[in-house]
Amino acid sequence: MTIFENPPHGRLRAGGTDLMSLPGTGPYVDLRDLPGPSGVTWQPDGSAHIGALTTIAEIARDERLRAAYPALTLTAGALATPQIRAVATIGGNLLQRNRCSYFRNPAFSCHQNGGDSCPARDGLGLYSAVIDTSPCVAPHPSSLAMALLVYAAEVEVHGRSPFPVGSLYGSDPTRDHLLDPGEILLAVHLPPPVAGERAAYHRATSRSEAEWPLVEAVARVTPDGAAAVSVGGVARVPLRLPEVEQALAAGEPMEVAAGRAASRCAPTASNGYKVTLLTATVLEVLEQATAPS
């Protein structure tokens, strides 16, 4: 494919569910024309590679993925809406833009679109990140990235060796992922599954369906008792919470361990509730993932 050799002239487009909702126009380069990176391929060691163009709906309903990586499939099944999941791809999900209402409003410019300030900081702060690590306070939107963190999954980008999914993200306030323009994500590599793993996903919203989370969390508990927890809606990047995991490993009661999620928070006058919701959501997924079935 020439697209791999020459930097493509245009914006890479997978399902388009994010791209087409943003201001700006083409030209677009449709990735769907690429052969290969769609669907799940199972490796000899039992692990899965998920092609970047695999839709979220395919991931949510794949029986084998569900058994192997329940934290991923539960998250996939709970995000957005059925119509969006049918089209949106895992690659697009990992590389989508944030949902800050300033960023998406043409009346404003900010760090994320060529400006040099963050109007959200002096403005509506209700939905801002409560873990403040960047001049931009838009929570990272990708639910799937959050879920992939509990598996320490890796991503395969054309021309590079696989690297951890977490390294796609950073505190750079000008962008939501660190790939260079034109770089193509090919696949997500998961580690071999652990038999008997249990998982839970929860999002805190005001309405019952189809709302971006105020806070979301996912937990994965393996039969050896080890727990992995990550959260979204609270920071510039999807975040794994080793402090909670270690506290659990040290035998702290779940409520106390969940409370440790608050340690990194620096709430403002308007988003202090996110600290409460964060610990509540972490506790929720821990309880669900460990409840007697």
Place this chain on the structure above:
Amino acid sequence: MKITINGVPTEADAGPDDVVVDVLRDGLGLTGAKAVCRTGVCGACTIKVDGTPQVSCLLPATAVEGRAVVTAEGLDHPVQRAFMAHDGLQCGYCTPGFVVEAAAFVDAWREEHGDVAPPRERIAAAMAGHLCRCGAYAGIYAAIEAACRGEHDSGTTTPARVEAVEKVTGRARYTTDIRHDGQWEGVIIRSTRAHALVTSVDVDGTTVDLLPPDRIVRYAGQPIAAVAAPTRREALAVAEAARIGYEPLPAALDDTPGAPPVYDERTRKKAPSSGEGLTLPGGWNGNVHGPFTGASRRAGTAVKRIEAARRRADPLLVTGTYTTAVQVHTPLEPHACVARWDERGDLHLHLSTQTVAMAAERAAKRWKLDANRVHVVAEHVGGGFGAKAGITVETVAAVELARACRAPVRVVLSRAEELTDAGNRPGTRAGIALLADEKGDLSALAVDVHGRGGVSVGSAVALHARLVYGTAPRRLRDFDVVTNEPPGTPFRGPGAPPLLWALEQAVDEMAHRLEEDPIALRRRWDGNPKRRALYDRAAELPLWRDRPRTGSQTGRHRRGVGVAAANWFYAVSPGTEVELEVEDDVVVARTATQDIGTGIRSVIAGILREELGLPADRIRVEIGRSGTVPGPASLGSRTTTSVAPAARDAARRLRAQGMTSGTKVVGKRRRDRGGYVTPFAVQGMAIGRGFSGAVHVTEVEVDTRMGTVRPLRVWGGIATGHIYADRPARNQCEGGIIQGIGYALYEERHVDPTTGTVLTANLEDYRIPGIGDTPEMTIHFHQDGWDHVNGRGVGLGEVSTIGVAASVANAVHNATGWRPHDLPIRPDRLLEGIRA
């Protein structure tokens, strides 16, 4: 590119930048799929691609090349009949999207589970990507359940409303669907400043000036000019390239006393009104207008009693401050107008309006035409809720652009415009004091309300407290605080929801102080016999009798039940007429009214069937056009009560004359016994005698961990007399409950505090209730007490929604012991409240 659309191989002219919804609607004239949010949230644009429902507003045209696309127009599925039978729709604008998705869901469900109804949660999850602003969710659940049970696989369906078949097949034409040959698209250029003098407007192309005479813009989003071009994309590009010179003025973006003035002495007289009709008189103090105190009774006595009670710390003095957020109408069909001047100089408007007749009248006046040279058509209207009255800016823009460009021009507001500057219910801050005497009777009431309707005045909230709970002394003061924010407009029951939010919670609090059942207290205080009948019913409900004791629960999930009462006017258009004409063997009914989702077509058809003994296919109702006999505006809950008696009169006249082809009769609405409260009709409307009433009993479950409130069950008792068409009437009342729940729990317009820009400019950030937020609803109609009214029934659109939010709040209090004071009851507020 080649696409198979509804089974037909089609060659579509589409570029890689196009999205499918535009290719279908503008390119191929398939207007079933609607573009509502364009951000993938509402589902109105849903189509099937190779069998899978997808949103076509974000779908690149390249993605359907060589695929099989099915739109509502091409769907032939039992679920469409189920939507018709169970009235899963009102205005119908969301319906094509819903049925496409529902069809796929029903097929998959039956394949997997057989012909059984799915649990509600499964339906909610499957329909999560669809929004219905009318709140027809109860009917939608019923329809999908019935279709899953296989009840509509064959046979004919008696639709609950006569136009349902057009709506479920995507054939119903709304204003946004109109496309004339040679039509241009108009776009409005809006202010990016909250307050500024516009010094220059520099645009390449034909423009129409939309600035006020003083050339000052007073809110971000205010129209400056309009431009047109052959396509919307070109028009947007012209608008984008426009250079507007501003001389900034300091903006008032909060209600602090030192805020810069929005108006001066001259311009404030021109301030628009957020109320229905007249602006209440009152002086000005900076940006504060008012108070209007004219609704008080023995205000001095009320204040003296309350002050004395305060000094002695009387436990029967209940006080509190309650606030409400700005709520936006956001009908799914945005404001839209297609204007065309014909060769004779007549003006033809397709208009998404609640007022075909008034729009024609005002257009004639504005453009100096004879009344019979303006022709307004609004065949189907995708909701309004009060925001689509008279001539609004899209109409001005379309008409003047059409003249300037010598071409028909369509102006359709974007969702961002609709959510910014197309109407809202102003936010309020209410201080209330309620005093009972030693007998537990109401002794005094004081209500001060500051309405914040942006640049508009006319907040009329406290005054609604004149008409409730007897004649005890009361001081009622209404103030406006103007700011450089978009203006409010009348919204379903203007003024009442904020008053009831405060008052009905205060009354609830009083019941607790008196250790009295909150329904029993209301029954004692409320003199309205119709509402008393509702209280009696409500008190007997197991839902009410089995409610928990307030504050008795300590677990994570707490259930609570709350009640609220509501009072509303009975308004009517006394001059309403209905014309019947026999065309061969079909009776055609006409009147200058419109169906915005209320079901007035079905009311008229039902009366004709009954009076003339005709089958449905021999009746045709032609409404949604000016230029026929006078009909009511769909404002003030007056459509049905005005039209139905005139229709009956017409039918009886026709019966008397005999139904020979060509016969024409006109029926009138006879005057009510005892006449009306208002001596003459203002803008065609009179206030009739008697008040309508509602009582809502609401059950919620509060999740104290996550801070959420889930409405479980709502009983709505409605006392509006005779019900003309049962299912559509229930649907209205159910939708009223849904909108009340939205007001209570989710809806809130946010404005950037620095620039005055509306931030909730899409349907993701402005949150309206979804199907999963729908409680189980029971509607009870109390049909007595309106014998003096011609037809014995009055309107219910407003009374059925205004008290709902307060009933939710009282239920939350019953569940948790914490009383919400600020709307909406967001998770952050609830978590903070119950932890305090």
